[in-house]
Amino acid sequence: MSQARKVEVRGLGKDFASRGKVVRALDGAEVGLSENEFVSLIGTSGCGKSTLLSILAGLQEPSRGAILLDGRPIEGPGRDRGLVFQSYTLFPWLTAQANVEFALRGNGMPKRKRRDVARAHLRLVGLESFADSYPTELSGGMKQRVAIARALAYRPEVLLMDEPFGALDALTRQVMQELLTSIWEQHKITVLFVTHDVEEAVYVSDRALVMTNPPGRIKEEIEITLPRPRSHDMLSTPEFAELYGRVLESIRSESLESAGFGAGP
């Protein structure tokens, strides 16, 4: 890789102390994201993928290694990285509109501008008509759409997504994947998307990074060569099936190993 990476994770390690023992959650994780690339990070539960994302967001300190954003090391959280959580993190006391505006406060925008930008981003996720609704009035999928609008609104350099559709039902999840993909195809941004859903990883990303069992590092990198724009018809193509199979096989051998079945035949 000669071109400069947007994000570079070098030799990342994270240890936790648990009952007097040191548990290695991550060790030697190397990740590179090019500008405007959509990369998914996939692995079995407990492999450290969310920890890696959390460190990238600056919410946890790494034990070893470094993270570079545009060649500069990052320290702590910052507005250059936006995070979409798996849990619903809209503030219940604010309307959808006010939730998006909340994130814009630190941008030094005048109030009027904030309102317009928030409105435009709700439109982007198809929720303009719900601008004045409170989170209790929104379905799970709608809440995550507002959360995406909120994360995009303040223009972070990198969007970090931690299983954002993990709590949604299968049908809603598909709709959300299509929505996210079409937004990304129109308004490119560098994305690191954590998931444990193989189909999701293949559908949304340019590249899938499969993680090992803990201590987690990148086991395999699979280029998702499906053309864009993507649509759900592609799910039934042989190309999709082939990529799906490769990612699945890579994870499967890890989960078999962690379940004590060995690496498989």
Added chain:
Amino acid sequence: MLRIGGSISTGWFLAIAGMVFAALLGLWFLATSSGWVQPLFLPSPSNVFNSLVDQARNGELWGDAKVSIYRIMVGFLVASAMAVPIGVLIGTYRFWEAAIEPLVDFIRYMPVVAFVPLTILWSGTGNMQKFLIIWIGTFFQQVLLIMDNTKRVPLDFVDFGRTLGMKDRAILARIIFPSAAPGIWDSMRISLGWAWTWLVLAELVAATSGLGYRITTAQRFFETDLIIGYILLLGALGLFFDQTMKFLGRRFFRYEAAGR
């Protein structure tokens, strides 16, 4: 109607609740009119009602209620004004929790009743002593309840604030506090109920005015009807304040019920 998770209409709910009150009132009426219980121990409902009416006519009832409500308000507001910031602080920072929570927990288990003689020694038998007893009885409980309300703020809310580059103080004021506010309001509502108990206790032991004071003097003159009337009045006042707090809470935190 009698099925786990079954629902009933508001009309039925009120009817059932009303019937229970009516049945008890009827029992009370029967027990006294049949001469089964002596009036000295349990006067008839009409006697109790009449004594309250007399008390209202000669103005004593309003004077007693006013004094007691004033004491409750001052004691409760001072306790709340102190407990909210301290509770939020110890629910947010482990340092402050370590410094304050064990101490508060320790004091909380000291019976409020045992402080009555001490507070009289410190501040006599005037209003200050009533404020003190109410404060001791509510403040320490409130602090712990509010700490719990604050701890229940999802950590992801705080983390989200961090990713926006917010400073701790802004996270506290604009994320943690608003998020915990409905729970804090509810804790205050519950502790207001206890404040009534501590007020009456203080007034029973040493006072020259107030609802509790009137109950002790009534006892000296065997005015059982007045005692029971005032006990019922205290119940009604407590219920009124509780419902008012509930109503205000629903107005302040309308968003909570928006989807329901």
